[in-house]
Amino acid sequence: MANVLTPQGEDFPRWYQDVVAKAELAENGPAKGSQVIRPTGFALWERMVDEMDDRIKETGTENASFPLLIPESYFQREAAHVEGFAPELWMVTHGGGKELEEKLAIRPTSETIIGEYMAKWVNSYRDLPLLLNQWCNVMRYELRTRLFLRSSEFLWQEGHTVHESYEDAHAFTLRILHDVYADFMENVLALPVLRGIKTEAERFAGALNTFGAEVLMRDGKVLQMGTSHELGQNFAKAFDIRFQGSDGKQQLGWTTSWGTSTRMVGGLIMGHGDDAGLRVPPRLAPVQVLVMVVKDSDEVQSAAKKVYDELKGDGLRVKLDHRGDVAFGRRAVDAELKGYPVRIEIGPRDLKNGEATVVSRIEGTKQTIPLGMLAEAVAAALEAAQMKLWDEALEFRETHTTDAATVDEAIEAAQHGYARLPWDACGVEGEKRAAGSAVTVRVL
Amino acid sequence: MANVLTPQGEDFPRWYQDVVAKAELAENGPAKGSQVIRPTGFALWERMVDEMDDRIKETGTENASFPLLIPESYFQREAAHVEGFAPELWMVTHGGGKELEEKLAIRPTSETIIGEYMAKWVNSYRDLPLLLNQWCNVMRYELRTRLFLRSSEFLWQEGHTVHESYEDAHAFTLRILHDVYADFMENVLALPVLRGIKTEAERFAGALNTFGAEVLMRDGKVLQMGTSHELGQNFAKAFDIRFQGSDGKQQLGWTTSWGTSTRMVGGLIMGHGDDAGLRVPPRLAPVQVLVMVVKDSDEVQSAAKKVYDELKGDGLRVKLDHRGDVAFGRRAVDAELKGYPVRIEIGPRDLKNGEATVVSRIEGTKQTIPLGMLAEAVAAALEAAQMKLWDEALEFRETHTTDAATVDEAIEAAQHGYARLPWDACGVEGEKRAAGSAVTVRVL
Ligand SMILES: [Zn+2]
Ligand SMILES: [Zn+2]
Numbered sequence: 001m002a003n004v005l006t007p008q009g010e011d012f013p014r015w016y017q018d019v020v021a022k023a024e025l026a027e028n029g030p031a032k033g034s035q036v037i038r039p040t041g042f043a044l045w046e047r048m049v050d051e052m053d054d055r056i057k058e059t060g061t062e063n064a065s066f067p068l069l070i071p072e073s074y075f076q077r078e079a080a081h082v083e084g085f086a087p088e089l090w091m092v093t094h095g096g097g098k099e100l101e102e103k104l105a106i107r108p109t110s111e112t113i114i115g116e117y118m119a120k121w122v123n124s125y126r127d128l129p130l131l132l133n134q135w136c137n138v139m140r141y142e143l144r145t146r147l148f149l150r151s152s153e154f155l156w157q158e159g160h161t162v163h164e165s166y167e168d169a170h171a172f173t174l175r176i177l178h179d180v181y182a183d184f185m186e187n188v189l190a191l192p193v194l195r196g197i198k199t200e201a202e203r204f205a206g207a208l209n210t211f212g213a214e215v216l217m218r219d220g221k222v223l224q225m226g227t228s229h230e231l232g233q234n235f236a237k238a239f240d241i242r243f244q245g246s247d248g249k250q251q252l253g254w255t256t257s258w259g260t261s262t263r264m265v266g267g268l269i270m271g272h273g274d275d276a277g278l279r280v281p282p283r284l285a286p287v288q289v290l291v292m293v294v295k296d297s298d299e300v301q302s303a304a305k306k307v308y309d310e311l312k313g314d315g316l317r318v319k320l321d322h323r324g325d326v327a328f329g330r331r332a333v334d335a336e337l338k339g340y341p342v343r344i345e346i347g348p349r350d351l352k353n354g355e356a357t358v359v360s361r362i363e364g365t366k367q368t369i370p371l372g373m374l375a376e377a378v379a380a381a382l383e384a385a386q387m388k389l390w391d392e393a394l395e396f397r398e399t400h401t402t403d404a405a406t407v408d409e410a411i412e413a414a415q416h417g418y419a420r421l422p423w424d425a426c427g428v429e430g431e432k433r434a435a436g437s438a439v440t441v442r443v444l
Numbered sequence: 445m446a447n448v449l450t451p452q453g454e455d456f457p458r459w460y461q462d463v464v465a466k467a468e469l470a471e472n473g474p475a476k477g478s479q480v481i482r483p484t485g486f487a488l489w490e491r492m493v494d495e496m497d498d499r500i501k502e503t504g505t506e507n508a509s510f511p512l513l514i515p516e517s518y519f520q521r522e523a524a525h526v527e528g529f530a531p532e533l534w535m536v537t538h539g540g541g542k543e544l545e546e547k548l549a550i551r552p553t554s555e556t557i558i559g560e561y562m563a564k565w566v567n568s569y570r571d572l573p574l575l576l577n578q579w580c581n582v583m584r585y586e587l588r589t590r591l592f593l594r595s596s597e598f599l600w601q602e603g604h605t606v607h608e609s610y611e612d613a614h615a616f617t618l619r620i621l622h623d624v625y626a627d628f629m630e631n632v633l634a635l636p637v638l639r640g641i642k643t644e645a646e647r648f649a650g651a652l653n654t655f656g657a658e659v660l661m662r663d664g665k666v667l668q669m670g671t672s673h674e675l676g677q678n679f680a681k682a683f684d685i686r687f688q689g690s691d692g693k694q695q696l697g698w699t700t701s702w703g704t705s706t707r708m709v710g711g712l713i714m715g716h717g718d719d720a721g722l723r724v725p726p727r728l729a730p731v732q733v734l735v736m737v738v739k740d741s742d743e744v745q746s747a748a749k750k751v752y753d754e755l756k757g758d759g760l761r762v763k764l765d766h767r768g769d770v771a772f773g774r775r776a777v778d779a780e781l782k783g784y785p786v787r788i789e790i791g792p793r794d795l796k797n798g799e800a801t802v803v804s805r806i807e808g809t810k811q812t813i814p815l816g817m818l819a820e821a822v823a824a825a826l827e828a829a830q831m832k833l834w835d836e837a838l839e840f841r842e843t844h845t846t847d848a849a850t851v852d853e854a855i856e857a858a859q860h861g862y863a864r865l866p867w868d869a870c871g872v873e874g875e876k877r878a879a880g881s882a883v884t885v886r887v888l
Binding site: 027029030031032034035036037038039042043045046062063064065066067068069070071074086087088089090091092093094095096097104106113116117132136137139141143152153155 | 471473474475476478479480481482483486487489490506507508509510511512513514515518530531532533534535536537538539540541548550557560561576580581583585587596597599
């Protein structure tokens, strides 16, 4: 097959751009840094939402919906927060043909507006913990943008909770990091997660502590795929989130916030993709099995439909490509690009022998299988593919993590993976020097 | 029980406000006409999304995501559209601390921006039909607002499609109206739908024809719960959506758009609610069964947990109220308010006899049932409740539809339900006169 993509080894960012365009995942929107997520890309996000939402609800968190527009004055109430976000705001100044009395910001995140309502809803320790989440769009003004990875508008979930004590809030922040974020990324996305606490420089504006879920991409760079913040009592003070404790005394709440976004789609692409395109782990894949008609004929079409119906009946996510009139080679390249884990090719020759060809995108294998054993073969191929992606990613991380003794060694090692450096040997000074070489301290 | 709500018969709009507040469904947001949807209200919407999304996908439509902000110039391209929407726009003028070169509108609906991209993606008749949908937020400036029913920001789905011919587009518009909207509203929401074509005055800005799904509320007023628009070639012309036909000639596409929103939550409340609160049809209900501990004791708690686990295991949507330390009466009133279709009350006395009490919110019955037969009794109660809501709504519609011969008779009849009037006897003049009496021609 001719290269449809720039090879990863030649120019990784270019490869990324190519995949996003050719697999029809997303394109730029008209407003600066906005993006259009096309059906193939959106289906990946939809599956992420499904899986994450189950895990979020398992923690007792409930979904809600807060307004898009936040009065400018809300931001002023928490000093570190306004400093961090003011430069990135998109401002609404007019509505219904008239100038607004107070300017409204499109939410860059919703600690402020949600804090305002939490203060109303929390009265007694019996109301705690209050565990809320919303799936929504947010906007931050960005100069340099890349589809999925850094865009002015993105889709995300933002969790916001209030707790009775520091300990409860702390434990919940870690529960989200481990049981929701890392669990999803490792068990569904098949991407090993480095978890830890961020340095002061990388901390969320207004937080006491930020925990990050970091994942290594195939170019040796690290992507932050999720963050969970302990906000201490900073927002509780700013928004007056007070409650009567079990001892009858008024107390300030302890809040947390945590988020993951469509950036995870970018992480999936760069964490597993190869020179032929995406490789989507079966547990996530919106299409786990593509049933393809090799050539047009009544027998082939009806056999393909039967296989499709059977696998769908088994609860698999299946798609049927019945376009016998479009060149098979072109369709196969497209299937590789889109990274469907398994495809079943049904052609007249195989069919005569009562067989079909099962291709594993991830294992790179091609097997001829009797029609009666397809379901079994597909199930095995999907399981093997999930494991292979995980094993590869784990091995990649191991071979791309270096123990460093000094900041200079760490900067050198970070050019192609993780560098493990004791914080004693780094410190704030070392962090600044590393930043000069575009290296960041990911987690402590 | 004391009245916690203004009775419907006394002041219906007030009753509505009371239910929304006391059942903790939603409240006003800080920006004009914005709303906060609380977990209990949002769970209703989430279930609507689930059910609708399945039906939308059944039609072959795929989900995608388009930007929130639309350049002002896009609106200018379709004359009727800009005229209809310009007065309602919320405008973003600044981003990243600087004034923008072109003002951006927060989407009031996305025909324009989606049309721009459809034009890129549609090249040949083989690309058609192109069937897209997005679940998102939109904003329209509103002076008088009511939670869920009319708000500046609301959540919705908007479908946008391109077809090869007038016939295809027309058929698809009706398929959405019948197989998605009316099917969902009747079979899940248990609300009979009046379907038909809107008059010119009520038509979507830029459409050839608008079909409405209209539902009668319990105050005798009609709520538009969904619309499906044939856009003809108006937007295809404005955005240059052209394709090479099977005959090799360049042609303009035929587009449709269709939407339903969080207004449906308002319709559900007003379509079924009574003086005690919401009544949620079991097929929709986020909580179908509430298992309640009457009094605190180890036996009661463990029996309740067992019932909860069993029903959940059967695939029902169940919630456990184990707050033995909160007065039972208060919790029962809250359960009525929130409209859970069935609740199971487990107390020490019943338990001694190996029984529990099954209360049907909708049938208004209370039965003592042996623990071993609870699953069966609950299933029967849910089925009966769904049917009862449907039958009641249907009967209400029948007794509130009057045949009228003249516009005056119709205006009179419309004060308490539908008036059926031949269009010959009404006409544009009659429609204007009716409008003077706050009566609108719903569908033809
Ligand atoms: Zn841990
Ligand atoms: Zn019909």
